[in-house]
Amino acid sequence: MADHQQNHNALSLPHSVFSADWVRENEKIGARHLGVSLYQLMERAGEAAFLLCRKQYPDARRWLILCGHGNNGGDGYVIARYARQYGIEVTIIGCGDENTLPAEARQARENWINNYGTVLPHDVRWPENCDLIVDGLLGTGIQSAPKQPYSDLIKMANHYGAPIVALDIPSGLNANTGIACGEVIQAAQTLTFVALKPGLLTGQARDVIGELYYNALGLSRWLAEQKTPIQRLTIASLNQWIKPRRSSSHKGEHGKLLVIGGDIGTGGAIRMAGEAALRTGSGLVRVLTRHEHIGPILAARPELMVQALDRESLAQGIAWADMIAIGPGLGLSDWAKDAIKLVAESEKIMLWDADALNLLAIVPDKRQNRIITPHPGEAARLLQCNIEQIESDRLHSAKELASRYGGVVVLKGAGTVIADDSGQIAIADVGNAGMASGGMGDVLSGIIASLAGQRITPFDAACAGCVVHGAAGDLVAQRQGERGMMATDLLSEIPKLVNP
Template sequence: MNNIKPSKERTALPESVWPAEALTQLEQEGADCLGITLFELMQRAGDAAFKLLCQQWPAAQHWLILCGHGNNGGDGYAVARLAKSAGLAVTLVAVDGSKSPPEEAQQAREAWLAAGGVIHDAAIAWPESTDLIIDALLGTGLNRAPGKAYAALIDRANHHVAPVLSLDIPSGLVAANGTTPGVVIRAEHTLTFIALKPGLLTGKARDVVGQLHYHSLGLQPWLTTRSAPMARYDASNLANWLPPRRPTSHKGDHGRLLVIGGDHGTAGAIRMTAEAALRSGSGLVRVLTHKDNVGPLLTARPELMVQEMSTASLDAGLEWADVIVIGPGLGQGEWGKKALQKVENSQKPMLWDADALNLLAISPDKRQNRIITPHPGEAARLLNVRTDEVESDRLLAARRLVKRYGGVVVLKGAGTLIAGGDRLAMADVGNAGMASGGMGDVLSGIIGSLVGQKLPLYDAACAGCVAHGAAADAVAQRRGTRGMLATDLFSELHLFVNPEISNTKE
């Protein structure tokens, strides 16, 4: 049983992401478009899951299938029937509901019974020979903690040695926003159907989804005719934002970036931001910082132009710059406040991070020429709420930040969100190694650089987040996540800001 190992193959994921509340209508309209019933669509889900299970765990012989009372359970019945007909041992455990199940789920249940299947009570002892668990308990309609009977099965599955595949979404994970109001299945693999849901990509998703797979159930041609309200981006999208440069281009074509920050004792933050901008393709990067930082920064990175920040140098820098990045190491004292007050009067594109965000929370304003890049704690201060309130609905928090502060918002974290106007995207990159100091400073430099290279604010934020996370993933693939430094990303970043290189290698 402990020797059951999954395959490492994964299915391609779509770019479009649909809100959880749209899924019921999407399913019905899709089935109508194909001229099939919802029951037939459920059979397609069962078939897709069965094939993936056989592909991932070909040696598994005894499948334990946990079925809920809704359509997610119906998918489980469909899988069970196919497994039984293939000669596999199947133990199906179901949770009874107070109401009748949906029509198509009832049909799937009856088809299982007609095939000679047995439905076991949730309290039974699980067979010792169980070597694979299929989670079909709770689907995308969940918006609260699982009930007692469901919670007991989820807990048992999490403590069992057999691997778990979840159908559509791990039971207990909220499809709308990735929160976990109660216990949740910790799946090794998840197969989602028809459309990607936001909760699979942000919030607690990374902890519980495992390897994510997708199947359109034959609806992909129809889905491409519809415009999804959210997007998922990864490294494969970078070429759309970052075409190869013209051979005759010069440094003036690639942006003059002014980076402001680095009060006494915080030279590291501003250096990482400035160097990240250079390594992302900025033509010229000027740093205005505390006088004590000038020598060390020039010594460490002579390609930078570094000056002590003064009224004169700040005025000249703001006049010179195409783009402004302010905040890393800025501090919240008079030195930083005066700089921010000057920057506030500029109409040039800009990015605010770190202490600039803390000062913004004290004196809020709304402007459309700005990108802000808060982590959840900074977002909480900007919204005057607790950090756990931000994390309880990251999508809502990102939208609220845009409404209050304007421009483009990058809400950092596992499944970073980029919001601007009525657009929302998720950066499907990154890993736990990025939970270390300086990562946000590097991100600010990358995004600021891309703005200087004439990308619109929203596109620069999306491309910057993807390049940043993809570089970290490349580092993790080589060296693991523990002990990753923000500056380690510089060894891989060139591959992602020059996507034609990685495409050639592929």
């Protein structure tokens, strides 16, 4: 099994992501390229899953395998055969009409029956003492809520009490969007085959996939020759964007960044954005805010240059800056609207966040020199729909935003999606639930704006910034746990990530 060896760690997951439809349409070509049949690929998938189950649960002696009416079920029959050969007690519950099984799955089922006997019907009483469940019910083709009897079987599996290993994707999870429209398997481990699918990385995926493993089934060399539609971003991606500095470089070469925001009551937002930019390596950061915030910000972070925001300071700041960020704590007053109007006249690269996006939703425009960083609520206002529609297909929502507003879009959330108008798309596979707290977006804005000011293209700056931000949150979580994490906790971690 050497040539399709199991990967056991998130860092060894591939960085290319393919839609489930692409995998279904192309795996035949891949198999042909490798000189194997689709049934041989199924055998490999079953063997890989069996080995993962053995490794994760060496003491499990009684396995319950749930097999659906597609190739996912076929993988389950192969695993059952391996488990029986190993002396494990196996119960198979089959679902759907055996006559409608795809050819490979039917062959796997017949191999099981000819060698070991029975497949129990879906409405059978479950054995009481199983110590592992294998989910081979529904594969990557599902587009809506699981129907009966699948939804009942998923519910029973989740309530049974034994750990569940899901084949390819937890049954009920949409492989392209990461959304579950009905019942969904709560897996302890998920082993996905051939290619990573986007639905494993965004949406509700993290709630249900458990630990994610991957096996290319020997097709990795063939996959490497295919055009990658979606990039998966991790800490390992940072080296391609962030290079060591020349010893003789000076502060003027590392970007002059102008950050604008912080209305009365929200001065902290603009302070965090400014400090995050300094920590990310900006040479000079100038903050334009309410007069009342100048003293507190300078006392907290004297390295920032701080002035009161008015027409004159803004015109000077725009002329001075390499990069502009506007929005953190900006508010929606006339003070804010005047600032947005002046900034919008500039041709310089800029980032709009928070209230800048709420103002953009009122007076929409399309431009290529802008990065926007909406959370789902802001995205819904920008696309004039509701949050459920944004979250139901996050990749589509990000593409739609890029097409309507131009430039680069960072759709924040679990599995942040980065997209641009030319069709580039990436998913940041970093971050954790501890980051769901106030101020995190302000820190992200500062990081991305800083990188864009350091002569990194807007799309790459957005990608790198999302990775630095999420990975900083992960370092904080490792140190102190997720609950109680504050946005300022990330600031001391940023330099570790921007120094390759």
